[in-house]
Amino acid sequence: AAIPPDWQDLLPPLVEAPLPFAGLPAGRPLVMGIVNVTPDSFSGDGVGAAAAIARGEAMLAAGADILDIGGESTRPGADPVPPEEECRRILPVLRALAPLAPVSVDTRHAATMAAALAAGARIVNDVTALRHDPGAVAVVRDAGVPVAIMHMPGTDPRTMQAAARYDDVVLEVAGFLRDRVAALEAAGIPRHRIAVDPGIGFGKTIEHNLALLERLPLLAGIGCPLLVGLSRKRFLGTLAGIPEAGQRVVPSIAGALFAVCQGAAILRVHDVAETVQALAVWRAAASGHGGPRE
């Protein structure tokens, strides 16, 4: 579809380098390692506390810039987890990992955000864009921390796939994120603390996911760093013929590199070592010189 006239002013400049986020090094895509402390994560990597801590440490050793810790699966149809249980799962992991690296807490519950920030988390990652819990905006604003906000229809993973109907998914997702950034800015969260995320796989068909990746540069026009989480997701398995989520490393890397070429600043991934290796090649090629990651 043609870009409507009122979007022309938002068309992004050529993506020179990813925008900075959370005070982390700008100029290169950041790798956010997924540490799921859940028994039912779609990617099959949910684990208990000890294993989650070990996984986080291994991700840092492999070069992760951020660790994203979550205690509630958000895959389609997942059972909701109350904040008390969510905190019981993630706080021991968070306390162990927060001293080692920037940690983001992946939650839609304000109580969990507050407890995680008190335990050392430095970033909030909310798949509902601070819409599920009425207290979430105040927690993030008052803590003065960066926040990643993601698009999904509604705020309940159990029903989001049924809502996967759009006139133009890219314009609607971009419009939602643009408006949400403006609303959060008006509520006291400065734009420079916000990363935006199209929500790959959240209330989207495979065609919607591909359209969002193909036209990701339009989201760069919002003026916030782009976070993309496509790692091991179902549409990759469909495209590559890989039914088992844990076997989708290669398609995840291919998708990650495409997203980076499209302007993604933060990649939320399960397979950190492989992603870091792939980015080393991409950066050398994109910048015209090799050399180790500084």
Ligand SMILES: Nc1nc2ncc(COP(=O)(O)OP(=O)(O)O)nc2c(=O)[nH]1
């Ligand atoms: N910002 C952001 N957060 C996210 N959190 C969870 C998942 C789902 O992936 P995963 O955590 O691996 O699965 P589960 O939610 O089943 O644990 N995807 C995203 C995403 O794409 N973007």
